[in-house]
Amino acid sequence: MILTGVLLAVFGLGLVGWFAARGRARLLYTGRGSMHSMPAYHGWHMALWILVPALLAWGVWSAIMPGLVEGAVFADPAAASLPTDPMTLGAIVSEAHNLASDPSATAFNPEARVLVEPIRAAQARFGLIGALLVMVVAIAGGGYGFTRIRADFRARTQVERAVMALLLAASLMAVLTTFGIVGSLVFEAGLFFKDVSPIAFLTGTHWSPASTMGANINDNFGAVPLFWGTIYIGAIIAMIVAIPLGLMSAVYLTQYASGAMRKWLKPMLEILAGIPTVVYGYFAALTVAPMIRDFAASMGMQNPSTESALAAGLVMGVMIIPFVSSMADDALAAVPRAMSDGSLALGSTKSETIKKVLLPAALPGIVAGVMLAISRAIGETMIVVMAAGAAANLSANPLASMTTVTYQIVQMLTGDQEFNSPKTLSAFALGLVLFVVTLILNIVALRVVKRFREAYE
Amino acid sequence: MTDTKLTARNVDVFYGQKKAINDVSIDIDNGIVTAFIGPSGCGKSTFLRTLNRMNDTIAGARVDGEILLDGENIYAASMDPVALRARVGMVFQKPNPFPKSIFENVAYGPRIHGLGSSKADMEQIVERALTKAGLWEEVKDRLTDAGTALSGGQQQRLCIARAIAVSPEVILMDEPCSALDPIATARIEELIDELKESFAIVIVTHSMQQAARVSQRTAFFHLGSLVEYGETDQIFTNPREVRTKDYITGRYG
Numbered sequence: 001m002i003l004t005g006v007l008l009a010v011f012g013l014g015l016v017g018w019f020a021a022r023g024r025a026r027l028l029y030t031g032r033g034s035m036h037s038m039p040a041y042h043g044w045h046m047a048l049w050i051l052v053p054a055l056l057a058w059g060v061w062s063a064i065m066p067g068l069v070e071g072a073v074f075a076d077p078a079a080a081s082l083p084t085d086p087m088t089l090g091a092i093v094s095e096a097h098n099l100a101s102d103p104s105a106t107a108f109n110p111e112a113r114v115l116v117e118p119i120r121a122a123q124a125r126f127g128l129i130g131a132l133l134v135m136v137v138a139i140a141g142g143g144y145g146f147t148r149i150r151a152d153f154r155a156r157t158q159v160e161r162a163v164m165a166l167l168l169a170a171s172l173m174a175v176l177t178t179f180g181i182v183g184s185l186v187f188e189a190g191l192f193f194k195d196v197s198p199i200a201f202l203t204g205t206h207w208s209p210a211s212t213m214g215a216n217i218n219d220n221f222g223a224v225p226l227f228w229g230t231i232y233i234g235a236i237i238a239m240i241v242a243i244p245l246g247l248m249s250a251v252y253l254t255q256y257a258s259g260a261m262r263k264w265l266k267p268m269l270e271i272l273a274g275i276p277t278v279v280y281g282y283f284a285a286l287t288v289a290p291m292i293r294d295f296a297a298s299m300g301m302q303n304p305s306t307e308s309a310l311a312a313g314l315v316m317g318v319m320i321i322p323f324v325s326s327m328a329d330d331a332l333a334a335v336p337r338a339m340s341d342g343s344l345a346l347g348s349t350k351s352e353t354i355k356k357v358l359l360p361a362a363l364p365g366i367v368a369g370v371m372l373a374i375s376r377a378i379g380e381t382m383i384v385v386m387a388a389g390a391a392a393n394l395s396a397n398p399l400a401s402m403t404t405v406t407y408q409i410v411q412m413l414t415g416d417q418e419f420n421s422p423k424t425l426s427a428f429a430l431g432l433v434l435f436v437v438t439l440i441l442n443i444v445a446l447r448v449v450k451r452f453r454e455a456y457e
Numbered sequence: 458m459t460d461t462k463l464t465a466r467n468v469d470v471f472y473g474q475k476k477a478i479n480d481v482s483i484d485i486d487n488g489i490v491t492a493f494i495g496p497s498g499c500g501k502s503t504f505l506r507t508l509n510r511m512n513d514t515i516a517g518a519r520v521d522g523e524i525l526l527d528g529e530n531i532y533a534a535s536m537d538p539v540a541l542r543a544r545v546g547m548v549f550q551k552p553n554p555f556p557k558s559i560f561e562n563v564a565y566g567p568r569i570h571g572l573g574s575s576k577a578d579m580e581q582i583v584e585r586a587l588t589k590a591g592l593w594e595e596v597k598d599r600l601t602d603a604g605t606a607l608s609g610g611q612q613q614r615l616c617i618a619r620a621i622a623v624s625p626e627v628i629l630m631d632e633p634c635s636a637l638d639p640i641a642t643a644r645i646e647e648l649i650d651e652l653k654e655s656f657a658i659v660i661v662t663h664s665m666q667q668a669a670r671v672s673q674r675t676a677f678f679h680l681g682s683l684v685e686y687g688e689t690d691q692i693f694t695n696p697r698e699v700r701t702k703d704y705i706t707g708r709y710g
Contacts, residue, residue, distance in 0.1 A: 259516070338553035342616065344514060346566040346623055347543030356565070361556045 021046030037156035049145030054138035061130040072122035188428035207392035225392035229402035234377035241317025246324025273322035284315035284387035307389030310398035327369025331362040364452040371445035375438040381406040468522035492672035509545035546620035552612035554604030566623035590618035610641025
């Protein structure tokens with residue numbers, strides 16, 4: 001494609017411009033203080049003037065060219081005989097595009113063949129126009145940049161500004177992406193709530209989105225069993241495992257472990273944090289879940305299911321341990337040594353000091369860590385997909401199969417789905433709820449951590 | 458009346474390979490205030506911390522020689538450092554109240570040691586300790602407020618009350634006024650003067666004026682050694698050692 005080639009040409013021109021401008025500026029340089037900016041800055045300034053406008057022109061042209069090609073193709077006499085039904089027309093045009101770029105492709109509609117030549121001709125024509133336009137912009141920009149090379153020209157200031165703009169753009173990218181995600185969540189969830197009442201969604205206890213039975217659609221989208229499953233697995237079972245183990249390991253690591261022990265144990269714990277969640281997932285599904293099922297059977301339970309909230313929750317708890325442990329570790333380390341010295345000097349033992357002084361002092365930091373851990377646990381997907389099951393049970397029995405918000409989102413959006421059915425759209429509503437809950441947890445936790453830090457500074 | 462409370466004989470302290478205290482021998486008496494003075498890094502705080510084995514909490518610290526409390530070696534295997542610290546209390550450089558209420562700060566030590574079995578007993582212990590520390594009148598109406606909400610000087614008196622509450626025999630003070638303003642400092646110095654009736658007090662201080670004001674005996678440390686030890690008046694008016702004289706006249710330190 002000529003437009004790809006022109007990009008290379010623009011970068012080449014930029015390189016040439018850099019050397020040209022630096023060379024020109026060097027001629028002006030007569031000694032220290034004779035120029036405002038060093039020659040290399042003039043080079044960068046020139047290169048920026050070549051690259052930035054040309055790349056912008058390239059982007060704009062790439063965006064509008066398909067429309068121009070389309071217009072030209074339909075204006076061609078060969079297009080006059082095409083059917084007018086938009087569905088068929090669309091299929092023919094896209095097949096023709098495929099044929100134009102890959103002659104060996106097969107086409108189901110013979111009409112597509114007649115469009116190939118007009119498409120190729122239009123693409124060549126507009127591609128050439130675009131390439132010329134981009135080159136003209138690049139050369140004009142470079143020319144303008146070159147004329148500005150003077151001893152007193154503040155090229156350095158301009159380049160610094162461009163660097164700042166680049167860095168700003170980079171940091172905005174993440175923020176804008178977040179906004180984009182939130183926007184799409186809200187928009188799609190809005191579509192869902194046109195069909196299903198939010199109150200029924202948030203308070204209903206019956207979840208069977210696939211069912212078309214029932215007079216009222218609201219009856220099938222009660223998400224409470226999913227919320228319950230999420231909280232039961234992520235915030236209750238997992239935390240019963242993770243909080244005591246994480247906390248005790250943090251106390252051991254900060255207060256008791258020798259330097260060598262700490263050096264060895266801490267990275268081991270961090271390895272636990274580095275295991276991909278899908279590995280935890282099959283550990284839960286293949287090792288823990290069958291053990292729990294056998295245990296349930298030995299306790300006399302009839303037909304225990306392989307999938308259980310307990311299996312998913314236990315493994316999730318193990319996954320979260322390093323998270324809780326490292327937050328608690330930080331919180332304990334932030335308590336001033338004077339605090340434990342004060343307690344020891346009164347004749348209290350080490351464990352009394354930890355229990356009565358260190359842990360209470362570190363409590364806000366620990367609570368914040370636990371909240372962050374919960375927000376991670378309830379957003380966790382792989383483990384519950386593999387081990388918790390699909391049944392939307394509203395039960396307090398840890399041996400029952402349960403489902404979570406994340407699991408249902410996966411269900412709704414994978415495989416063949418009609419995009420506009422309430423069933424698919426419910427995934428976005430669930431995602432929105434999950435997003436809001438984890439956002440609140442994170443904000444509160446960060447606040448607590450911040451206030452806690454201030455208390456000791 | 459004076460009788461010897463603490464006796465140190467040929468004490469060396471090491472931090473890893475580094476020798477921080479070199480062959481110190483000293484007798485500390487009941488009923489008076491003993492001040493340790495000397496330039497920064499001279500080992501006066503390190504030596505103070507050997508007297509209630511707080512150095513045990515620092516990895517790599519080691520003490521040679523013997524320190525006797527009422528004739529009993531505190532580094533003997535039979536001596537429990539936890540029990541020792543109940544007898545030899547400590548007040549630190551920076552006020553370090555626990556993040557608990559004023560009442561709970563003072564009640565902490567007595568609770569640990571099982572003193573004050575009933576609520577009324579405990580209230581009495583706390584009131585007595587706060588009164589002795591000269592803080593009772595200021596805080597009696599807000600005992601449930603956080604200890605950290607007090608002013609710096611009040612916090613330090615709270616820490617002193619906390620130390621007194623377990624009825625120690627000796628109180629070690631490690632630059633107790635270095636984080637306080639002059640008015641709060643004066644208040645603490647008055648308090649030290651009153652407390653010496655009931656406890657043997659050892660105070661480490663940077664300020665020679667403070668040593669002269671509050672203490673009856675002064676020990677001058679330099680480079681890990683005890684250079685001179687004697688009556689405070691004698692040390693400040695008529696030092697025997699040249700190094701002591703140079704230090705108190707501001708030649709170095």
